[in-house]
Amino acid sequence: MRFRRTLTLLLLVVPVVGLVLLVLPSARDSGSGALADGTLNTSELVKRGEYLALAGNCASCHTTSDGQYMAGGLPFETPFGTIYSTNITPDVDTGIGNWSDWDFLNSMRHGIRANGEHLYPVFPYTAFTKVSNDDAAALYAYLQSIPAVDRTNTENDLSFPYNIRPLMAVWKQLFFSPGAFETSDDQSEAWNRGAYLVEALAHCSACHTPRNLLGAEKDNAHMAGGEYWDKVAPNVHKPWSAPNLTSSSRGLGAWSKGDLHAYLKTARNDFLESFGPMNEVILHSTRHLSDRDVESMAVYLKSLPAIESSPVTEPDSVVLGRGRTIYNLHCGTCHLPTGNGDPEMAPKLNRGSLVVQAENPASMINVILYGPEAPQANLPPRWREPMEEFQYILDDDEIAAVATFIRHSWENNSNTVSGDQVARQRWE
Template sequence: MNQRRVSLLMSLPRAIAVLTLVVLIASFVFVVVLQPTMDTGSGPIAQPSSDANALIQRGEYLALAGNCASCHTAAGGEYMAGGLAFDTPFGVIYSTNITADTATGIGSWSDRDFLNSMRHGVRANGDHLYPVFPYTAFTQINNDDLAALYAYLMSVPAVTRENRDNDISFPFNMRSLMAFWKLMFFKPGAFEANDQESEEWNRGAYLVEALAHCSACHTPRNILGAEQERMKMAGGEYSDTVAPGVSRPWSAPNLTASTRGLGTWSEDDLTAYLKTARNDFLESFGPMNEVIMHSTRHMSDDDIQAMAVYLKALPTIEPPEPVEPDSIIVLGRGRTIYNLHCGTCHLPTGEGDPEMAPRLNKGSLVAQADNPASMINVILYGPEAPKPALSPKWREAMEEFQYILDDDEVSAVATFIRHSWDNHAGTVTPEQVARQRWE
């Protein structure tokens, strides 16, 4: 027997051992990592209710607090039947049918299937869900409330509507990879009260962090789409419509106690805004309209107050120090444009007029935001009024300036507003304005 053959025979057991080890590791990865975590318990997920109607009514209130309809009801579509498009950095994802239809909705799901979707981000068939569905927040909803939500959704009239396939680029269209994402960024578990805080604070924390999932929009995300915990509630960016069928970035303001965030608002300012879409600073516009009109205005006064208490207690996260503009060129040009197009209603002081226009001076979270996307959208397209319409507050609606001002002019006037009076925000560039235009 030649030496090479002897060497191969001697290495065969080692090769088999290595191969076996690889198979074992691969099996471990598949079973422990790629297989989703699920609750496999038996029996009801919460103590059965003796009053089915009361449970459904409670679930309806919780669905309002979670604003389920805004995401699961497409424009012109049937209630909770899905089909709304979400434009993400990874592709377009469509919301699903969550009516009680057994073929295309969730009518065939058990209450435990529903719990697994909310707490673990897993479909009834075991597939991972994308976190566009904010199970990263919903995981904190307690079992009693999940049981009520399930009862309500099972009472929603069934609509047969096939779910639309997502349009996600490779490799993000591989749902199995979400297992690794969850290992890095997701911690499942129901909300736990803080014994050091009041009952009202804890109720507010539960509503803000779990049901209302405020951080989903108001927290910046990393390159993989996960919320940056160290910047929690310091302001985020997401894509939403600026015109029918057209999406552009929007910026959600800083909700911490920053001087450029909620630090300038009182609890009364915040409760008025969440309950009526208005306060002394502004009237709701854009994507926040749906949050208020479909959700928070229907919530109890006690719950709105609890949310305000919790939000006002958030620790301060200040944005980076803004870049100072060229005071001669940019601010001078911006002042001229402001006086010509804005000053009559918003006043030369930026304090606004109760009958003409809201305040732009210190206290406007949009004007003070680190990211100027929402402010640019308002200048270009005008503020979208809430629907259903509120009683008139201003004599005239603000006009859109997309056809009146070019990118340089919009950037100049936005920069002037953000650096005048008591405001101290960042410079807006023509490139930032160009990104927001759609025609």
């Protein structure tokens, strides 16, 4: 059946690939002359580009834990196979040393390499397309200024037919609208700056928006929470859920702009401390941004209209009772019987914890199984004792029961967690 569907897809798609390639726009069609406006000298342009690279969190994706800066090689697990980040140092043979500024803009604006090949949207050009010409020029100048690294790019490991790059032309025609960010005259300067950072450079929707079967973001659920694969242990990747960032009651509705600002600058606020993949976003990106830019991001995020999650079904009373017993035995001492946490012992689990309330419980399950990975940023420890891992203490049904109890107790109101969902997150 899978072969039949694949064959049908190819029969429909391949005949139009050539036509799409002919009509696909190029960055060179968008204007003429130099990219930058010419008001900055080279050193200023490089400095600005370095800041923009921090805003885009480029290093987290293009630098492995044991590799050289921006030399690529980081694996991204997707439903279609594994894609590896590329070398974006100015090495002539293996990096982007032979790229012109127009080639770089073409990759950002249209998802096309210097050799004309289509890029896969794991490189988030669906967001980077909104980056201005001037900012693209600054990013290019910065990347051309860093040390060149001779590291041949790792070949992707994608299943058929997703390993056929020309098919991306069809995907783009269906799901991609290129174009630079346009400000809104009806909004404040802070809102427009925040929208530019969140939607373009920081590409938050890449993780926080659900995707369809072909990997495109769902426009009708923008920022309503998504799923992606990341590590839970060295060389082990499992699903993580990115929470709802709209003003939903199970999203950012309970957070103030001050809560958001504190979290993005310090990895902490009154609700929680960062953990897991979000650590890299904060430690490598948002904490380095100016207070004004972080405030603008908070302004924009708090303006997003609420997209509510699906209706909640009542958990089985037996499951809730079992979960309460496990909670009181293993969790209540630190998180308190009220779920409100303790400033010295543990974060609150009651209303305001986006991970607890998320429709997809993957991240919450990961924390219970493996313990939260605290941010390593030379910060004093937030909690007296780190949370232990329960993967060897509780079985799948027990973890499902306590997660269900937490998600449906006090002021929380989220769906039941099943043993199968827990089993999906285990790696041993």
